[in-house]
Amino acid sequence: MNEQVLSGRVAVITGGSRGIGLGIAKAYRQAGAHVVIAARKPDGLASARAELLRVKGDGEVHETVANAGEPSDAERCVEETMARLGRLDIMVNNAATNPYMGDLIDLDLPRAEKTVRVNQFGMLAWTRCAWRAWMAEHGGAVVNIASVGGLVVDPHIGWYNATKAAMLHMTRQLAYELGPRARVNAIAPGLIKTELARAVWEPREPILTAKLPLRRLGTVEDVAHAALFLASDASSWMTGQTLVLDGGATALPIGVDG
Ligand SMILES: NC(=O)c1ccc[n+]([C@@H]2O[C@H](COP(=O)([O-])OP(=O)(O)OC[C@H]3O[C@@H](n4cnc5c(N)ncnc54)[C@H](OP(=O)(O)O)[C@@H]3O)[C@@H](O)[C@H]2O)c1
Structure with missing residues (x-):
């Protein structure tokens, strides 16, 4: 792929101050894009911006304090982006929350609503803007x-996963509604070695990787490479689809312990 595949384009990335979002911002910057990262904490945004400026790239780097679950924050961020950069070619809906671990049957309404608000409605609000x-x-x-x-059942995070399943359906629905102008695709990562998932992977990495066909957990770069493909013209005939990046976790025979 040509290195400057996003030259001059503008990308907004929610949750862009660390982990997968920051990895995507770096990949887009290296590919020539101007990047706008949005997250809740100003300190995290400031250090992410400094890190991004150390990555080779000609594009501008901006940060916006915003909660992905607040539609008015989405409006403000997009207005600021248009005022500063004059266009918005790529919207990455990456920020998510998971305030509840446990059986779905015991879930309380406030945490259910918060999860839907950020993960599911947030995706719609930012895309709409x-x-x-x-x-x-x-x-x-x-x-x-x-x-x-x-795509699968999990013993602990059923509600979070339900919002992720909704995102996959909304990806198809919005692809239908927004074509042919905009393309809408999703990535479904397996376990990626970020802070969010540290409590899951750090204590059990050898056990978790032994079961995977590719024998390792995912990295931020694995997801960033796929996000670059989906943002670029290399995927110009692809919409409504989901790239599963899981080291083969969903390609195991039935009966292999998950
Ligand atoms: N890591 C994994 O194993 C894994 C696997 C599958 C899917 N994912 C998905 O990948 C995405 C990124 O996860 P990650 O592992 O990179 O997480 P992370 O390392 O914890 O980073 C999360 C980012 O999102 C921001 N954020 C959190 N809540 C936000 C909100 N309400 N509004 C705006 N920004 C918010 C955080 O900054 P602030 O705290 O400053 O807001 C941070 O920039 C999420 O959608 C997650 O569900 C992750």
């Missing part, structure tokens, strides 16, 4: 970071 501000007229690409959990 990008669509209305730029993509409806000029086209663009939406990249939704869901989870392989949206």
